Amino acid sequence: MKDQSLTRAKSPLARFVISNAVPILFIVLLIFAIPLSGFSTDYLINEIITRLGRNSFLVISLLIPVMAGMGLNFGIVLGAMAGQIGLIFMLDWGVVGIPGILLAMLIGTPIAILLGLLAGTILNRAKGREMVTSMILGFFINGIYQLTILYGMGSLIPITSNKILLPRGYGVRNALDLISVRKVLDNMWSINISNISIPLGVFSIIIGLCIFVYWFTKTKLGQDMRAVGQDMQVAATAGINVDRTRTLSIIISTVLACFGQIIFLQNIGTINTYNSHDQVGTFAIAALLIGGASVVKATIPNVFIGITLFHLTFIVAPRAGKELLGQAQIGEFFRVFVSYGIIAISLALYAWRRQVEKETERRQAKAAIKAAIEDKAEG
Amino acid sequence: MDEKNYLLRMEGINKDFFGNQVLKDVTLRVAKGEIVGLVGENGAGKSTLMNILFGLPVIHQTGGYQGKIYLEDKEVNFASPFEAIEAGIGMVHQEFILIPGFTATENILLNRESTKYNIFVEVFGERLKTLNRQEMHKRAVSAIEKLEVQLNPDMVVSEMPVGHRQFTEIAREMDRKSTKLLVLDEPTAVLTESEAETMLKAARKLANLGLSIIFISHRLSEVLAISDRLIILRDGQVVRELESSRTTPREVASLMVGREIKEGLSKKSKEFEKSEIVLEIKDLWVDMPGEQVNGVDLQVRKGEILGIGGLAGQGKLGIANGIMGLFPAEGEVVYRDEKLPLNNPVRVLGKGIAFVSEDRRGVGLLLDEPIDLNIVFTAMQIQGRFIKKLMGGLIKWRDDKEIARVAREYVDSLQIKCVSEKQNAKELSGGNQQKICLAKAFVLEPDLLFVSEPTRGIDVGAKSVVLETLKRQNREHGTTIVMTSSELEELRSICDRIAIVSEGKIVGILPPTADPADFGLLMLGEQEEVKASV
Numbered sequence: 001m002k003d004q005s006l007t008r009a010k011s012p013l014a015r016f017v018i019s020n021a022v023p024i025l026f027i028v029l030l031i032f033a034i035p036l037s038g039f040s041t042d043y044l045i046n047e048i049i050t051r052l053g054r055n056s057f058l059v060i061s062l063l064i065p066v067m068a069g070m071g072l073n074f075g076i077v078l079g080a081m082a083g084q085i086g087l088i089f090m091l092d093w094g095v096v097g098i099p100g101i102l103l104a105m106l107i108g109t110p111i112a113i114l115l116g117l118l119a120g121t122i123l124n125r126a127k128g129r130e131m132v133t134s135m136i137l138g139f140f141i142n143g144i145y146q147l148t149i150l151y152g153m154g155s156l157i158p159i160t161s162n163k164i165l166l167p168r169g170y171g172v173r174n175a176l177d178l179i180s181v182r183k184v185l186d187n188m189w190s191i192n193i194s195n196i197s198i199p200l201g202v203f204s205i206i207i208g209l210c211i212f213v214y215w216f217t218k219t220k221l222g223q224d225m226r227a228v229g230q231d232m233q234v235a236a237t238a239g240i241n242v243d244r245t246r247t248l249s250i251i252i253s254t255v256l257a258c259f260g261q262i263i264f265l266q267n268i269g270t271i272n273t274y275n276s277h278d279q280v281g282t283f284a285i286a287a288l289l290i291g292g293a294s295v296v297k298a299t300i301p302n303v304f305i306g307i308t309l310f311h312l313t314f315i316v317a318p319r320a321g322k323e324l325l326g327q328a329q330i331g332e333f334f335r336v337f338v339s340y341g342i343i344a345i346s347l348a349l350y351a352w353r354r355q356v357e358k359e360t361e362r363r364q365a366k367a368a369i370k371a372a373i374e375d376k377a378e379g
Numbered sequence: 380m381d382e383k384n385y386l387l388r389m390e391g392i393n394k395d396f397f398g399n400q401v402l403k404d405v406t407l408r409v410a411k412g413e414i415v416g417l418v419g420e421n422g423a424g425k426s427t428l429m430n431i432l433f434g435l436p437v438i439h440q441t442g443g444y445q446g447k448i449y450l451e452d453k454e455v456n457f458a459s460p461f462e463a464i465e466a467g468i469g470m471v472h473q474e475f476i477l478i479p480g481f482t483a484t485e486n487i488l489l490n491r492e493s494t495k496y497n498i499f500v501e502v503f504g505e506r507l508k509t510l511n512r513q514e515m516h517k518r519a520v521s522a523i524e525k526l527e528v529q530l531n532p533d534m535v536v537s538e539m540p541v542g543h544r545q546f547t548e549i550a551r552e553m554d555r556k557s558t559k560l561l562v563l564d565e566p567t568a569v570l571t572e573s574e575a576e577t578m579l580k581a582a583r584k585l586a587n588l589g590l591s592i593i594f595i596s597h598r599l600s601e602v603l604a605i606s607d608r609l610i611i612l613r614d615g616q617v618v619r620e621l622e623s624s625r626t627t628p629r630e631v632a633s634l635m636v637g638r639e640i641k642e643g644l645s646k647k648s649k650e651f652e653k654s655e656i657v658l659e660i661k662d663l664w665v666d667m668p669g670e671q672v673n674g675v676d677l678q679v680r681k682g683e684i685l686g687i688g689g690l691a692g693q694g695k696l697g698i699a700n701g702i703m704g705l706f707p708a709e710g711e712v713v714y715r716d717e718k719l720p721l722n723n724p725v726r727v728l729g730k731g732i733a734f735v736s737e738d739r740r741g742v743g744l745l746l747d748e749p750i751d752l753n754i755v756f757t758a759m760q761i762q763g764r765f766i767k768k769l770m771g772g773l774i775k776w777r778d779d780k781e782i783a784r785v786a787r788e789y790v791d792s793l794q795i796k797c798v799s800e801k802q803n804a805k806e807l808s809g810g811n812q813q814k815i816c817l818a819k820a821f822v823l824e825p826d827l828l829f830v831s832e833p834t835r836g837i838d839v840g841a842k843s844v845v846l847e848t849l850k851r852q853n854r855e856h857g858t859t860i861v862m863t864s865s866e867l868e869e870l871r872s873i874c875d876r877i878a879i880v881s882e883g884k885i886v887g888i889l890p891p892t893a894d895p896a897d898f899g900l901l902m903l904g905e906q907e908e909v910k911a912s913v
Contacts, residue, residue, distance in 0.1 A: 220494050221506035227489060230478045237476050238490040239461055362666050362707070368541075368571075369673045369883070 022346065023292045026309040030316065037319035042195050044315065051311040052304065053186060053202040054267045059284045059303045060209055061256035065130075066298040067217065068249035069229025072285045075119045075134035075250065079257025080277035081145045082112035087181075087262060087271060088153070088172060092161045096180040098188065101266060104181075108258040115141065116254030120247030127232070131295070138281060146274055172273050182269040202263065209256070210300050225249055229296075279339075286310060286339035289346040296350075313338060385449075386411045386591045387432075387560055392446035394427055394438070394615075401427050402444070402615045407593075409560065414582065414592045416606030416623065418599070418635055420902075421691040421865055423612040425595055429562055433463045433470065450560075467559040469552030473568050475544050479537040484519035486536055487551045493518065522553040525588065526581040542574030549581065560591045567601055568692075579605050597690055597881075599628050599903035613637050628908050632899030636867065654681045657827060657859055663710035665694070665701030672697035673883030674710070679827070679861055684853050686874030686891075687863040690902050694883035695863050696737055699829040703727055703734045705742065714827070728761045733825035735816045737832035737863070739809070743816040746805035750797060751786030753804050754818045762823065789818035794844055810841025817848055828852070831863040846873055867898055881906075 017024060034044070058076065065073040086108030090100045119137055126133040153159045154170030164172055188201030216222045227235040228245045236242045261280065265271055288298055291306020314335055321330030387409040394402040402424045409415050419425050430437060431444050434457025438444060448455050450466055457463040460470075477486045485492075493515050494508035519532040523546070530546045539547070545566055552558050563582065567575040575598075582605060586592055596602045602609065602623075609621040611634045619634050658679040665672035672694045679685050689695040701708035704724040712719040720726045728734075736742035745753055758764045759777070765785070767776040786800040793814040797807060804815060813833060820828055830849060834842040850873050852858050864870050870877050871891040878888045879901035887901045887909055900908045 215509070218509050219507050220492060220510060223485070223492060223510055224490070224506065227478050227481065230480045234476050234478050234489075237460075240490050365671075366664055366673075366709075 020292050021349070022290055022342070023305055023309060026290055026313060030309065030312055033313070033316045033320040036323050037316040038323065039316065039319065044312065045196050047315050048308055048311060049196065049198055050186075050267070052307055053199050053206070054264050055260075055284070055287065055307050055311070056206045056303060057209060057263050058257060058260035058280060059288050059307060060206070060213060060300070061253050061260050062284055062288055063213055063298050063300070063303070064216070064225070064249045064256075065253045066293070066296065067222070067229055068225040068246055069232070069296070070123060070134075070246060070249060071131040071295045072288070072298075073134055073250065073253050074131060074138055074281040074285065075116075075123075076253060076257035076260075076284060077138035077277050077281045078115040078119055078141050079108075079112045079254040080261035080280040081141065082108040082115055082254070083258040083261035084108075084265070084271055084273070084277060085111055085145075085149075086258070087178065087265060088149075088159070088164065088176070088273075091176060091178070091180070092159050092164055094161070094180075097184050100181045101184060101262060104262050105259055108262065109255055112255040112258035113251055116251030117247060119254065120250035123250060124243045124246055135281070142277070145277075149273060174273055176271040176273055178265060178269050178271060181266050183267060185263060185266055202267075205263070213300065221245070221248065282339055282343070283310075286342050289342050294346065294350050310338075384410050386413075386451060388447075388449040388452075389428070389432065390447045390449070392428065392431060392444055392448075394424075394431060394444040396441050400615060402431075405446075405612070405615070405617055407610060407617075409591045409593060411559075411591055412586050412589045413608065414586050414594055414606045416602035416609040417593055417595045417612065418602055418609060418631060419612035420635060422614075423635075424615040425612055426564075427615075428612070429470075429564065429593075429595070432457075432468065432562070433460045434458050435460060464555070465557070467555075467557040468562065469555065469558040469560070470562045471545070471548045471552060471564065471566055473565040475536075475548060477536045477544055477547060480535060482533050482535050483523075483530055483539070483543070483547045483550070484515050484532040486547050487519045487522055487532075487554050488515050489551070491554065518554055519550070522550040525553045525585070526550060527584055528577055528581055540574070542570050542577065545570060545574070545578060546581070549585075553585075558590065560593070561585065562593045562595070564595045565597065566594075567596060567598060575601065597693075597903055599631060599900070599905050603628065603631070611635055628900060628903070628905050629896055632903060632905065632908075633894075633896030635903075636895045636899035654683070657681045657715060658861075659713040660698070660702070661711040661713070663698065663701055663708060663712065665697040665706050665708045667694075667697040667700050667706040670694050670697040670700070671883050672701055672708075675880070675883070675885055677878060677885055679859060681859055682853070682857055683875040684849070684860045684862060684873055686870035686877035687861065687880060688865070688867055688870050688877055688898070688902070689880035691865060693880050693902075695865075695880040696831055697883070698880070699734060699831050699861065699863055700736075703732070703829065705736075725761065728757065728823070731823070731826045732829070733757075733820035733823045733827075734829045735813075735820050735831065735833060737835060739812055739816055740805075743819075744804045744812060747803060749801045749803055750790070750795070750807075750815055751782050751800040753815050754786050754789055754822055755782050757819055758822045785822065786818075789814075789821070793818055793848055808837075808841075810837035810845070813837055813841065813845055814848070817845065821852060824856070825858060827859045827861070829861050829863070832865065833862065834864070834866065834869060842869075849873060867895070 061076055061079065062073055065071065083104065086104035089107050090104040093103070095103045119134060122137060123130045123133055148157070150171045153172050154165045159165060159172070164176060166173055185202050185205070186199035190197055190199045190201065217226070224235070224240050224245050227238070227240060228242050232242050257280070261277065265276065287306040287310040288302055289306065290310045291302035291304070293299070293302040293306065317334045318330070321327060321334060385408045389405065389407040392402050392405040405424065405428060407428065417425050432448065436459065439458070455466060457466065478489065481489070493511040495511045497507070497509055499507045516532060523530045523532060526546055526549060528546050530543050530550065534543070536544055536547060552561055567578055570578060579601060582592055582594070594602060594606050603626070606623050609623050609626065609631065610617055611619045611621070611631060613635060618637065621631070656678045660675055660677040663672055663675045669692055675698055687695045687698060697706065700706045702712055702719065704722045704727055708721045710721070712721065714730060714732065719730065740746060745756065755765045759766060765778045765782050767778045769776055783800055789795065790797065790800055795811050795814045797811065804812060807815070833845050833849065837845070846869065849860060849862065853860050862870065862874060874891055876888050877891060877898070878885050879898060880886070881902060881904045886904065886906045889897055889901070897909045
């Protein structure tokens, strides 16, 4: 083992910085940007709490596929679409409040399971290229979704409410008002502490989900997923049904994303029928990566750190941009730039780190063989 | 030994792959608590025999086998490895089948974890049972105790020394209550000496507990030390069964390598003792998966044909691939008093060194291109030949006429069977493809030529043409050739000296006229035996 300690001789601090380079970069950025923006602490805390409640569920839905070695699941867009379909039916049937939310979830779940099954089956045929495949699959299903909503609803699929349908009698309107369920979860059990309102209801749902994810890793299925994630061949040799395990991880992720999107939209209060789901995958993944996750490892703390840093940057950047350059658009530009940029950088960093690890391994192997030969010579 | 005492009997096993007989009437019997060593060259049929025992899909897909297998006097025919494992046969492979990020415990109990019931099981099924960590720890500890080795059950595999990984594999087989027979396939190949010793002791202990073991290894001294009985396979047949205590390494090695070559061995080796050294390899390390080279020193003399032999996976292929820059290499290679840049194929080719790869279809050929282009491709790229220059070199144009002419020349001289030189390379047989690869190297007019496994997978007729061509190139053009091959006979028929590689190092260089047993001993890492006898 002595050769290993040699290659890891770098100070613990250096190692910490290297492995958490992304979140540290963002913290440094924020240290400069927050004072520049001139926002009050109360405002920022309020915003962050709202956004944590809004986005956590979606980001957490990414964790299980990472565990199963399928990378970052851009396919959560599929779950988001299922959730929106659930909400459309809920609006049409006029169910309001918490029962409405539950109904939307109930309708969305089977659709999410089917889409997850489809995605899982396809991703099993694209082993090693899951991320790009799930992204393209998202675009493809988006086409089918839009076709269904635009031409199918009101004609083939019974939707009757005039508030939802386009004046021509079929197809769903571009924007739907969710006033009937707006913030019902947030207001379910909300407390105020000195101007800061905390939606305890939503947070307890999120905490419940975190406990579920943690518990899930302790189950046989969770253990199988970790095994499959690290080495599919070894897992298969041990008799684990690799394809089924991977499909299950995608299904769970898609269903969670469906719930996540419903929670997200009830907070926003409107659906952009044709766009709301578009960026769900990208933003959730960017947030997770900024929280210090990688393609192969993502934890619950990564989720919360990531959402906090990512959204603080979002809130602060436009104002800071305006103060600095006199232009608010720079912030909006920054928002897109950051989310795509961070995904690109994280993927490149990951590939680079793998290469370094391989090199290190080779050096270690060489050192070990040399040591063995020397031992032989001495003995 | 009494017939009834045998735990496993494989009787009269025959197996062919598409008409190519790989096992002929092989009988293997293992008694309870006995360790049987299985020895043989690559291709002798050891792995096929074990694949049959385990019911691997590859056996069924190629028409099954003839013969009978009895486990505890009951006839068995396993349809899959899972059935074999179920019946009590455990296998420990040369490559570790472990999850790197899991602890020893998790690996030992992989997919056989102890679990606890919870309410979700009713809705979502068995797989949502939670793991019972305490119980798992207990089981792992008891499996490890059987081996009587030091192994921390909570250590993550990726942080373990190699020896501990091997113990984890064996402990996994031990956790199965039903395991009666353990197949150890080269269990010590990656271990250090002291680790290997512990490993052998553990195997002995298991045998004393009543477990039967089939031990496959290329380290002859180990097989001799540990096994009660030794079975030697050669060309798919059992050539001899020996009591380990009543034999010598030399006897085993000569049985294993066997055959004498009838006709003309190359005998001019003396001529080269004084010729200059064209290539000097010093402490070369190559990271080629499965063919690791661990510090090779070798000198190649001008005008000779140097053979590199050895068993598969010992690193002989890595040498040429490393020097040519196809796999990451470290060390010093001096060519004509000049240091060769490593990891840079273009520079090496530019120095007049050519390479015929063992990976004919992958590295050797552009399968979807015609023969003529294949032949001149490297010459165009590296030497800028077969190129017409227009507008003072601004535009470079392929000289198709000249290319076709040269290609036709080689098609004739190497007897490449094809419709014309415009046929695509992938449409030709293996032997003719190999001839194209040779032509491609010859076009470069190299001073030094590396050839790897030139006759692998080609028919007998083409084999002799290929070897004859190499010989002629050496004689007529004075090309120095370094030929790597798994076939000792082939090396002995054309080489002037033969270096044998074992465990990534050169263990000895012999003239082709040496005793076949000496080659065998070197391949099995018994260089001391050879020195004693020469």
